[in-house]
Amino acid sequence: MPNSEQATAVAPAPFARITRGGRIVACPIDETLLLVIGAGAAMADQVPVEIDEDSSTQAIASVIGWRLATSQGSGTHGFAALLPFDGTERMPATVRFGKDGAGKRYIVAPRAASAQDVAGMLKEFAGPQAVHVLGRLVDLMMKPPLGEQKLTAIATLLKAGTTSDGYIELLGEGHDDAIALKGWAHDMPGGASRAIIRADGSCLAETSIAVFPRTDAPDGAVGFVGLLSAEDLPRARDIQGIFYRGKGAWRYLAVHERKLVAGPLETPGHIRSMLLQSQSSPQVLLRLREAANGFDGTETISGLPVPVRLGVDSLFQGDDGAFLISGWLLDPDDHVQSVRLRRQRAEERLDGSWIRTERPDVEEAFADRSDFKNAFEGHRRSHGFIGFVGELAGDHASPVYLELTLRDTRRAYMPLFPARVTARHAALRLLNSIDPTSWSLPDIIDRQIVPFLSAARTRPPAVETVLDIGAFDQAQGPAIIIATGEADEDFAASLGLLALDPHTRRAPIVLVLQSERFRRQAARIRQIAEFYRLPLRLVSVEGAGDACDLAQAGARTIDNETVVLLSASLTPANPGWYQTLIATYDANRGSIISPTLAYEDHSIRWAGSPSLDRPDHLQSSRYAGYPIGAVNRLKLTRVATASLECCILPRSALVEDTGTAPAYLGASLKGLDLALRLSGKGYESYWLPSLQMLGSDEAGAAGSAASARYVERADQTIFRARWMSAAEPEIATAREISA
Numbered sequence: 001m002p003n004s005e006q007a008t009a010v011a012p013a014p015f016a017r018i019t020r021g022g023r024i025v026a027c028p029i030d031e032t033l034l035l036v037i038g039a040g041a042a043m044a045d046q047v048p049v050e051i052d053e054d055s056s057t058q059a060i061a062s063v064i065g066w067r068l069a070t071s072q073g074s075g076t077h078g079f080a081a082l083l084p085f086d087g088t089e090r091m092p093a094t095v096r097f098g099k100d101g102a103g104k105r106y107i108v109a110p111r112a113a114s115a116q117d118v119a120g121m122l123k124e125f126a127g128p129q130a131v132h133v134l135g136r137l138v139d140l141m142m143k144p145p146l147g148e149q150k151l152t153a154i155a156t157l158l159k160a161g162t163t164s165d166g167y168i169e170l171l172g173e174g175h176d177d178a179i180a181l182k183g184w185a186h187d188m189p190g191g192a193s194r195a196i197i198r199a200d201g202s203c204l205a206e207t208s209i210a211v212f213p214r215t216d217a218p219d220g221a222v223g224f225v226g227l228l229s230a231e232d233l234p235r236a237r238d239i240q241g242i243f244y245r246g247k248g249a250w251r252y253l254a255v256h257e258r259k260l261v262a263g264p265l266e267t268p269g270h271i272r273s274m275l276l277q278s279q280s281s282p283q284v285l286l287r288l289r290e291a292a293n294g295f296d297g298t299e300t301i302s303g304l305p306v307p308v309r310l311g312v313d314s315l316f317q318g319d320d321g322a323f324l325i326s327g328w329l330l331d332p333d334d335h336v337q338s339v340r341l342r343r344q345r346a347e348e349r350l351d352g353s354w355i356r357t358e359r360p361d362v363e364e365a366f367a368d369r370s371d372f373k374n375a376f377e378g379h380r381r382s383h384g385f386i387g388f389v390g391e392l393a394g395d396h397a398s399p400v401y402l403e404l405t406l407r408d409t410r411r412a413y414m415p416l417f418p419a420r421v422t423a424r425h426a427a428l429r430l431l432n433s434i435d436p437t438s439w440s441l442p443d444i445i446d447r448q449i450v451p452f453l454s455a456a457r458t459r460p461p462a463v464e465t466v467l468d469i470g471a472f473d474q475a476q477g478p479a480i481i482i483a484t485g486e487a488d489e490d491f492a493a494s495l496g497l498l499a500l501d502p503h504t505r506r507a508p509i510v511l512v513l514q515s516e517r518f519r520r521q522a523a524r525i526r527q528i529a530e531f532y533r534l535p536l537r538l539v540s541v542e543g544a545g546d547a548c549d550l551a552q553a554g555a556r557t558i559d560n561e562t563v564v565l566l567s568a569s570l571t572p573a574n575p576g577w578y579q580t581l582i583a584t585y586d587a588n589r590g591s592i593i594s595p596t597l598a599y600e601d602h603s604i605r606w607a608g609s610p611s612l613d614r615p616d617h618l619q620s621s622r623y624a625g626y627p628i629g630a631v632n633r634l635k636l637t638r639v640a641t642a643s644l645e646c647c648i649l650p651r652s653a654l655v656e657d658t659g660t661a662p663a664y665l666g667a668s669l670k671g672l673d674l675a676l677r678l679s680g681k682g683y684e685s686y687w688l689p690s691l692q693m694l695g696s697d698e699a700g701a702a703g704s705a706a707s708a709r710y711v712e713r714a715d716q717t718i719f720r721a722r723w724m725s726a727a728e729p730e731i732a733t734a735r736e737i738s739a
Contacts, residue, residue, distance in 0.1 A: 024095065024106040025121065027113045029141065030149035031087030035118060036095060037125070039068065039075030040104055043097060049083050050096040050103075059084045061097070064136045066129045078125050080118075080137055115153040119160030134161025135249045142194065146204055155202040158243040158250055165251035166221060170260045171236040172267030175295055177345050178229040179236050180267050182274065184217035185253055187246030188224045190280035196243040199234040206230065207244065208287050210280035225274045226284075227291060237261050264344065265297040265399070293411055295342070295401050301412040306335045307371040310404065310414060311362075314433070316426030317418035318663075320457040321391030323400075324426050324448070325350070325416075326433070328362045328384045332375035340403045341416075344394035347403070354387035355448055357440050382440075386430070388448040390455060423456030423663040424545050427714070431665075431707045445710055450717050456663040461549045464515050465540035466557050469526055475508035475535035478562035478582060478648065483512045483550035491568045492528050499532035503578045512539045512554035546667035548644065548674055555654035563654065567645040570695040573598070573628070580691050581648040584636060591684040592649040592675075594642040595691035602628045602694070608639035608687035634689035641675035642685040646693045653678050662718045669715040676723060 024038035043063045051057040061083035068078055083095070091112055096105045113121070122137075123130040134157050141154050166185030174180060190211045197203040205228045214223030228242070241254040262270055271292040278285070301310050312327035323341060339351040358381045366372045375383065392400070402414040421429070427449045434441060480498065484491055491511065498504040511525065518540035529536040541553040551565055564581060574580065577595070584593050597606040607623035623631055642649070658677040664670040679685060 022104075022106050023109055025109045025113050025118070026091060026095075027115060027118045027153075028085065028087055028091075029082070029115070029153045030147055032085060032145075033141075033150065034083050034085035034092075035080065035115075035137075035153075036083065036106075036108070037078070037080045037118060037121060038106055039078050040097070040106075041075070042067075042077045043079060047081070047097050048099050048103075049081075051083075051085075051092045052094055053096065053105075062140050063097075064133055064140070066126055066133060069127070080122065080133060082137075082140055115156040116160075119157050123160060131161050131163070131249055134158070138250055139245075148201075151196065151202040151204060155196055155198060155243070158196060158252070162243060162250045162252040164254055165246065166217075166253055167256040168239075168241065168253050168259065169256050170262060170270060171239060171255065172262040172270055173236045173264050174227075174267050174291065175264050175342060175344055176229075176291070177233065178227040178291065179233060179239070180225070180227055180262070180271055180291060181242075182223070182225045182270060183253065183256070184214055184221045184223050185246075185251070186218075186221045187248060187251050188222065188244070188253075189247050190224075190284065192281065192284055193245055195228070195245075197228065197230065197234065197239055198241045198243065199238045201234075203230050203232060203234060205233070205242070207242075208280075208284040210275075210278035210284055210288055212274055212278040223274070225271060225278055225288065227287065265295070268292050268294040268296045290409075290411070295399075295403065295413045295415075297399065297415055299414050301402075301404055301414050304406075304410075304412050306406070307332055307369075307375075308335050308404065308406070308412075309366075309372075310339075310402065312402070312414065312416060314430065315400070315416050315418045316430065317400075317420050318423035318426055318452070318456050319420075319459060320423065320455060321396065322423070322452055322455045323389040323392075323418065324387075324423075324430055324452045325389065326384070326386045326430060328359050330362065330366060330372055330375050330383055332372055335406050335408075336404055337407045338405045340405070341389045341392070341400065342403050343392045343400045344398045346392040346394045348389045348392060350387045350389060350402070351385075353447070354385040355440055355444050356382035357384035357386060357434070357438060357444075358382055359384035386434075386444050386448050388452040388455075422543070422545065423453050423458075424665060427453055427663075428665060428711075431710060434707075436707050436710070441710055442713070445714050446717065450714055453663045453665070453714065453718060454721070458545070458660055458663050459543060461541045461544040461553045463539060463553050463557055464542045465518065465538075467522065467526075467538040467540075469529040469536040469538060470534055472508055472535040472537050475506060477503075477507040477578075478564050478585075479508040479510050479558050479560040479651075480504060480564045480566055480578070481510045481512065481551050481554045482566050482568050483547040483554060484514075484517070484568045491525075493571075494566070494568050495525075495528050495532060495534060495536075497571065499534055501572075501575075501578065503576065505532070505534065507578065508535050508537065508558070508560065510537045510539060510554045510558060512541060512550040514544050514550070515540045515542045545663070546670055548667060548670050551644070552654045555651050558651070560651055562648065563651045564648045565644055565646060567695065570597070570646055570693040573602075573692040573694050574690075577691055577693075581688070584686075584688055585648045588636075588684070588686060590650055591686055592642040592647050592653065592678065593636075593686045593688055594645075594647040595688050595693050596628060596631060597643055597645060598628050598692050598694050599696060600694055604628060604631065606643050606645075607631055607689065608637055609641045609685075628692050631689045632692065637687045637689065639685050639687045641672060641679055642687070644671040644675055649678075649683070653681075653683055656681070662722060664715045664718060665711045666715050669719045673719065673722070 024036045027035040029035050043065055047061050047063050049059055049061045061081045063079050063081045065077045065079040092108050094107055097103045126133045138154055165187050168181050168183040170182040172180030190209050192208050195205050195207045197205050207226055209224050209226035211222045211224045243252050275292050309330045314326050316324045340347045341350050362383050363376050400416045404412045539554050539557050541550055544550045598604050604623045604626045661673050
């Protein structure tokens with residue numbers, strides 16, 4: 001059907017000179033589309049075209065035409081046509097409109113025009129019809145695909161072919177992928193449609209608009225409230241305006257210079273204030289109602305008119321951004337469809353993977369509530385929950401909250417305030433809060449705590465304070481590093497034993513403590529060191545998880561080539577132990593040498609790890625439980641890993657980069673993990689049977705005595721996952737070692 005033929009009332013524009021003699025101007029829109037404008041006879045909306053007289057290039061062009069006020073030669077109509085085009089080829093020289101060589105042949109102007117040039121030409125060429133022509137042209141160009149080049153061209157044409165229709169007075173950021181807007185306009189239709197956002201660039205958006213009467217707007221204007229959503233929304237403060245399809249043409253809404261940019265917590269209230277008097281399609285009103293009921297920073301679960309209640313006991317956020325949450329949910333009538341942890345536009349469903357636990361305290365608190373009676377009938381006792389949620393995207397300073405979605409689509413919220421601690425401390429605090437007899441504890445370890453720890457990114461501890469007591473700089477020999485860990489070891493006894501030994505009393509001693517403990521006990525340690533006249537360096541470390549972290553941090557504060565690691569819980573069983581270690585090390589320089597570790601009853605606790613065939617068995621020893629006398633005459637023995645509770649080793653082994661370690665809960669497997677990494681770096685390990693140290697293994701420092709076996713379970717799971725997959729190459733290395 002022919003295009004509209006309204007005549008223009010202006011004289012031929014300068015552009016007419018370009019199109020005389022059967023010429024057209026071409027503008028590449030993107031790599032698949034070419035826009036041409038010219039003058040000729042009236043044409044249908046869809047016309048076959050042929051490029052460069054090549055029949056293989058035949059395609060269908062979409063044409064927009066208008067009648068010229070003054071004919072130009074044989075041309076009575078102006079036209080703008082969009083035709084398929086291979087942007088990788090050169091610009092065409094000719095374009096024929098029509099079938100089988102019978103159509104009109106046009107010569108393409110040698111210089112390609114830009115979209116801005118075309119907009120200016122059409123305004124001159126079409127006169128008052130320009131807005132209509134540009135609008136129809138944009139309608140055609142809005143068909144998919146819509147790439148960045150095409151959107152930029154559309155925005156350029158719209159700038160030239162639209163008039164301002166009103167103002168956007170409020171832009172509201174949201175927790176969902178949408179931006180709220182409110183203002184007034186003359187030609188704004190209610191409903192869902194597409195729009196072009198004008199910001200630093202151009203962005204295609206979907207709009208959901210509702211209109212309402214507004215007495216303070218200009219005559220004929222209405223108020224509007226709506227939502228903008230797009231795959232890559234700009235920030236609300238960066239939006240300059242939007243182009244939208246009004247009832248009669250494309251329009252432009254500029255953002256008012258005195259605009260209000262509302263934050264995510266304020267936006268729902270602004271939408272609610274206008275929603276009751278607004279009109280639009282049912283789908284749009286439903287979406288606006290959901291946005292109006294969005295999270296505004298207040299707790300709304302307790303106000304639900306149905307028997308649903310939720311509480312959060314603890315929410316820990318690790319250094320890596322992952323979350324560990326525990327709480328309870330009462331939902332006797334099964335109203336809740338989903339529970340999500342959210343921050344800004346990021347969300348993670350919690351109820352899909354959480355572990356339910358028994359909560360007698362919750363039952364007792366709601367026992368007299370008749371509306372919750374069904375929650376405690378039969379075997380329904382698992383009202384608690386514990387869950388792990390990975391890192392949520394978005395600004396870490398933004399609020400975190402729980403979102404409950406009911407089966408009738410209503411939503412309710414609970415604001416949360418995460419405790420920011422290390423993953424290790426979060427897991428330990430949660431473990432210590434759970435009844436150790438709970439049947440669900442193994443599942444909690446395996447499905448929540450272990451994934452939480454495995455996702456953690458451990459950070460090296462930082463040395464906070466270094467305090468020298470006595471003549472530390474003049475002390476001779478390898479430095480003795482004592483790392484006290486979290487347990488309350490009596491390091492005063494260790495310092496006293498070192499003072500009684502004529503060799504260790506002259507050796508440099510480095511006592512490394514966590515910063516909190518340093519602040520409590522630094523004065524007492526100074527008194528002890530000064531009393532015994534020990535050359536002592538006292539080191540305070542921030543962010544240390546265990547004795548391994550402390551030892552590595554302490555090694556960075558000295559420059560001795562060789563160091564001796566000594567746990568504060570160990571007592572030497574042999575006189576002259578320090579000299580014996582040094583002499584053995586001098587014969588095997590660059591290696592790591594550990595003595596036998598025994599309990600106070602002189603039964604063996606550790607006597608070498610002879611094989612890497614099973615890394616998860618390296619903690620044990622074939623001599624475990626034997627009396628010391630069974631091995632004390634054996635010679636120095638090569639082993640797979642040494643014990644870092646007590647050993648002599650090069651300082652470089654503690655300060656070089658050996659890779660990161662998982663967030664273990666206890667120190668035992670953390671030390672074994674480090675020993676394996678040192679073995680992988682080429683450090684040979686030896687066991688010295690003739691030398692013994694007495695003391696218990698790691699006590700309940702990492703948790704309560706009741707939860708100790710679960711701490712070990714978590715560490716074993718993490719250790720196996722890390723090292724069993726790497727066991728094969730290690731086994732090959734171990735088999736090269738002579739028995």
